[in-house]
Amino acid sequence: MNKQIEAVIFDWAGTTVDFGCFAPVQVFVQIFEQAGVPVTIEEARKPMGMLKIDHIRTMLEMPRISAAFEEVHGRPFTEEDVQTLYGQFEEALMKTLAKYTDPIAGVCETVQTLREQGIKIGSTTGYTREMMEVVTREAKKKGYAPDFLATADDTNQFGRPYPYMLFRNIEAFQIQSTKSVVKVGDTTSDMQEAKNAGVLAIGVIVGSSEMGYTEAEYTALPEDEQRKLIEATRKKFEASGADYTIETMPDLLPLLEQIAQPVML
Incomplete structure (x- = not known):
């Protein structure tokens, strides 16, 4: 055969x-830093390959990041937070994407x-x-x-x-x-x-x-x-x-x- x-x-x-x-990884780290929830490169890479909004949602669902978000913001993350972070991600990525x-x-x-x-x-x-x-x-x-x-x-x-x-x-x-x-x-x-x-x-x-x-x-x-x-x-x-x-x-x-x-x- x-x-x-x-x-x-x-x-x-x-x-x-x-x-x-590297194009998306740096931006994931940046937007979480801006949200008061620093993440590691390893955490940012783990869901790589997914649709980027799903990637952000998956990161927020990670136990450490989820707990850190709740500690900083005084509440669990919501879908509105996912959408906000994604908007920031998209805006930042579009500025640098051509370089990668x-x-x-x-x-x-x-x-x-x-x-x-x-x-x-x-x-x-x-x-x-x-x-x-x-x-x-x-x-x-x-x-x-x-x-x-x-x-x-x-x-x-x-x-x-x-x-x-x-x-x-x-x-x-x-x-x-x-x-x-x-x-x-x-x-x-x-x-x-x-x-x-x-x-x-x-x-x-x-x-x-x-x-x-x-x-x-x-x-x-x-x-x-x-x-x-x-x-x-x-x-x-x-x-x-x-x-x-x-x-x-x-x-x-x-x-x-x-x-x-x-x-x-």
């Missing part, structure tokens, strides 16, 4: 652009090779359509433009881990079977999105939000520290349902060749 891959659907920040997924649109090393070349093989290039994101207008415009100038983009604005605000953004890609490409589709992402919510859609889930490690390092920080690490970081991140992906992991984007090509090999029955 030969497994033909018809489409690869990528996440954006931390997967194809914005090494380390550089394609990650190997992405443009890998996508070009996939296209030459007749494979469709799709994408999903935790950003809104308005945010993605900035990201897609700037990334295209720098050489990266997938064939299709779905945001939660296209799915009645059901973002990850719901599978609907992936289904929009599959529908647009007129693909009959989810078994012919691969999702590549850099967060545990990407893996959950893929599993819920019934497509293969591949976690990309170096440059991922799960790893959480800038390119300069990662490059400066001794090789043994890099290996420890890679293996720790790999375990996170595997624990969240990844079928495969790759260290960098160029590793995707030989992996897809391996997946497509005939299986001896």
Whole structure:
């Protein structure tokens, strides 16, 4: 049996652009600081990949942050607080987003090779359509433009881990079977999105939000520290349902060749 891959659907920040997924993280930290409830980078990263308003809600539901909010404000958080924080997040992010649109090393070349093989290039994101207008415009100038983009604005605000953004890609490409589709992402919510859609889930490690390092920080690490970081991140992906992991984007090509090999029955 030969497994033909018809489409690869990528996440954006931390997967194809914005090494380390830093554009949203800094803003999450900033808005919680302004609300009198400082959060750690680790706490800000934990829900990464979700629709950003869901991300904020999930952070507020974390026991430590929830208790801190109640202590500072004298009451539990409400949906109105979620909306207020999200408004602040959106305003701040839009001011800096264009700076975080550089394609990650190997992405443009890998996508070009996939296209030459007749494979469709799709994408999903935790950003809104308005945010993605900035990201897609700037990334295209720098050489990266997938064939299709779905945001939660296209799915009645059901973002990850719901599978609907992936289904929009599959529908647009007129693909009959989810078994012919691969999702590549850099967060545990990407893996959950893929599993819920019934497509293969591949976690990309170096440059991922799960790893959480800038390119300069990662490059400066001794090789043994890099290996420890890679293996720790790999375990996170595997624990969240990844079928495969790759260290960098160029590793995707030989992996897809391996997946497509005939299986001896």
